Amino acid sequence: MTETTATIRDVASRAGVSVATVSRLVNNTGKVSEETAKFVRAAIRDLGFRPNAVGRSLSTSHTRSLGVVIPSLSNPVFADAVAGINAEARARGYTLMFTSTDYSPDDEVRTIGTLLDYRVDGVILTIADPMNNAALEILDSAGVPCILIYNLPSASEHPTVTVDNVAAGREVAQTLIGLGHQRLGMVSGSFAASDRAVARCDGFVDGVVGRGLPAPLILEVDFVDPNVEEALVPIYADRATAPTALFCSNDLLAISVIGVLGRMGLDVPKDVSVIGFDGIAVGTHLHPTLATVIQPSHEMGRVATQQLLDRLAGKESPITKILPHTYRPGESAGPAPS
Amino acid sequence: MTETTATIRDVASRAGVSVATVSRLVNNTGKVSEETAKFVRAAIRDLGFRPNAVGRSLSTSHTRSLGVVIPSLSNPVFADAVAGINAEARARGYTLMFTSTDYSPDDEVRTIGTLLDYRVDGVILTIADPMNNAALEILDSAGVPCILIYNLPSASEHPTVTVDNVAAGREVAQTLIGLGHQRLGMVSGSFAASDRAVARCDGFVDGVVGRGLPAPLILEVDFVDPNVEEALVPIYADRATAPTALFCSNDLLAISVIGVLGRMGLDVPKDVSVIGFDGIAVGTHLHPTLATVIQPSHEMGRVATQQLLDRLAGKESPITKILPHTYRPGESAGPAPS
DNA sequence: ACTATGAATGTAACCGGTTACATCACGAAT
DNA sequence: ATTCGTGATGTAACCGGTTACATTCATAGT
Structure with a gap:
């Protein structure tokens, strides 16, 4: 049961081809004849081969993972946003590395550092204050794209998804x-x-x-x-x-x-x-x-992720989006007492 | 600003030593004289070197990351547990890969697959039903330690942290x-x-x-x-x-x-x-x-993480923990109408 | 004086993928 | 017949760390 997981070389040798061919088939990059493809597919199936994301990341220098940094999960508003982020990221084949900071700027930079070590492709974050923020500077100097949510648009030039x-x-x-x-x-x-x-x-x-x-x-x-x-x-x-x-x-x-x-x-x-x-x-x-x-918290998370992912796919860079807010009347607000 | 991030070889050559020495210093493994250490530290500082976690993971075959799989973040109870997991994991230098499944068993196995591709060291999860669960089987056959939270103790032999x-x-x-x-x-x-x-x-x-x-x-x-x-x-x-x-x-x-x-x-x-x-x-x-x-959701998350991490550190394997629950009286429960 | 011991360091293989480049076969064009 | 393009495949270097093993040198033991 606990067989060591198969590597691409195992697959290659079992199928009697080179690793390049396996890689090409797995990633749909380059041609491989239907004939060979059959052997390779069989080998993959037999060995239960799944490409090791770590190896792949090292050679491609991208991880298909996103960092998510928010102040707290105790507030459902952030939980909803994360749910939106999760939905969109999953749909596009990205994985989330998550951390909450408890509103501490120190934690912000610490956690961004870790995320960078893991080479996340981009970061979605809500911070205390986007003006002169250490975490954002680190992100910038590392050249890692990021997008804010909830935070205000500011002179810091960082795009954000929020309401007015x-x-x-x-x-x-x-x-x-x-x-x-x-x-x-x-x-x-x-x-x-x-x-x-x-x-x-x-x-x-x-x-x-x-x-x-x-x-x-x-x-x-x-x-x-x-x-x-x-x-x-x-x-x-x-x-x-x-x-x-x-x-x-x-x-x-x-x-x-x-x-x-x-x-x-x-x-x-x-x-x-x-x-x-x-x-x-x-x-x-x-x-x-x-x-x-x-x-629209869920939507904000979704839109932010979408923009970041578009950027990573080489499309337009994220821009600040102000989503519509709506007033919801409720019994807690009534006429002033006379 | 956007200098390509320094690698261990950059540090080595700048300090005039071998990569092995740098690695030894960085990880406190093996001896390095105070004299050399000074040079190396300087080089690390000058270059802003931070070890690439992907490279490290590939060679050590562990990632210092944990997978977290829960049904939904909309329920604060799970959000609290994740907060507890986050706190404990951070304290011990682990990072979280997070996903929610919206109570779908299909999503459970899909997401576990992805987590395994990323070679998480362990997984904390809440699933629909731990009896004959496909996700747990995958985890087992991959030999990745895991611990349940909220789920009941069951014949499946998987440890869980929950209440009675x-x-x-x-x-x-x-x-x-x-x-x-x-x-x-x-x-x-x-x-x-x-x-x-x-x-x-x-x-x-x-x-x-x-x-x-x-x-x-x-x-x-x-x-x-x-x-x-x-x-x-x-x-x-x-x-x-x-x-x-x-x-x-x-x-x-x-x-x-x-x-x-x-x-x-x-x-x-x-x-x-x-x-x-x-x-x-x-x-x-x-x-x-x-x-x-x-x-005690936060505590449940914390305890589960603690146990999993202890296991990863080579200590005892996780065991099922039944944490105490308490009845909190409230105005919503009163005497029966007569 | 000679060897054993151990500290400090370096060399190079390895982890598991990707991919530039080389090779080879085959049919079409000249 | 020669050249060329193209499809299919393989070889090996590379990504950025870790680490087994080899090497060097100084010191202590006899």
Whole structure:
């Protein structure tokens, strides 16, 4: 059972041909007569030969593998993107080398280094901040093509697949204002760890002050261990001045916030409205259902992979794609209390 | 910037030594005088040399990479396990090749084939059914060590890291009966795609009939596109005979069920109690909070990886580990309606 | 003084593929 | 008859590491 796996030379000798012929048949490169082909196929079948990808990679200097680097799998939004990446990569015969960084820039460069050692053909990644990012520099100087997802388009010239976070933030502000809210707030994951959180916030603030309302209250919490309770309790000690609506930089945060508000005796949406961001599936099953901005995560992963793979196939280089986001109304956002 | 990456021979010639010496220094194998070491280190630094993992793998015939095969990333339970695997693997210098199979046995064997082509040193996987599984057979005949997670221990002799699903199912039954419920039901993901769903159901049924109650109603839904609505509506057309408590084979399903019940005008837990399985984080933030059985997913991933890596390091072979599960009470499970 | 021992290093084969180039046979064109 | 093109195949170098084995040299033992 545990026979040593057959090599191309085994196949060649069993079929009475040279390794070149076997290789040509296996890869459809160069001609081989139908007559010989039959022998070779038989030998391949008999020996259960499957070409060793390591040997092949060494000689071709490409691996048909892609690196995937994302902050965390705990957030379904990234899990969905990885699912999209996986689907597209598989369909085109590529394999994924995966790592998550827990939002740590140190881990970003460490992991990129490893991926480069393994000679991945390209990398799909979401990083803390694409401006002056060490990981991207390493990638560039190694000449390995890459594409960002979720990250903002930036002067760094690296293509990205994302949504218009600023516009979305602004729309959330307008939606909330349209519902009569005047005192607004934002609960965001750490700005240092997320350029998109910054953009969503920027858009939100712009939307709020653009309508002549006072700037929203901004609460920043940690990504890995967000202590929402600690942030919210002091604010809602005085309900008369506290925000009647909160925009959260992602759905997971929004769900936490709703839970905490409930435990503080505040009703969502009667007392406070909450809008999230991401559109994770579970949001539609909650009670109240979660109002949120949907980003097409699976599609984003797919499109990014597609572009990267096209590039590797010698076609056009990846370009930044801004995919459409949509506001999904939900019970968590209602009219301002009177 | 885009200099071709330096090879060990470049380093050797720049340092005026042989490749063997460089290799010995890099890998701490064999002696090299401090004097020479200095030159070599300098050359490595100057050239930015990093050993090519592909070349190394070819000659050592191991890759320091692990294959990870799971049904889906959409379920946070698997995402958590992968996070645990990632953490442990990284800590020990291993890289992950990742694929998801969407619960398809065909995909299982396809993806295992690819992983084997890349010569992963070991595989961590969750499959539909470990009995007579084609993927496991391939792995065995290739002599690649593997360890299951979530799957049940079985006659197949493959070690697995999981919880006692039968006992957990029985406990759920007892909990519900203790709350006064008499008409019980189970909503489960496809049995064909999940041996653990079968076990949870077995335990549940056993717990119910063991107490002299009529066998629970069993509803089976698809994993990838579970149409809970369609399953539940006919059952609750007659509320007098419908179950007053439902055990769901996973939390995602439970959340759906709660949503659907709510939309049918039924209150959870006043009219119907619901208990899930998995203990995904979001459950604690829901309203009502989700009663569930917690499995230590992150830990399961970690332990499995640890065992596999120990085995690869020449230590003991992996053995089946049954990790403790815990019942987490939640608002979704309450006393039976009178 | 002579050999045994061991440290430091180098040479070259090997891992499993790919592929440039050479070779050979055969029929067509001149 | 000679030349040429083309199809089919083989030879061997190469990708970038590792490592068994050989070699050299200095030192310790007798």
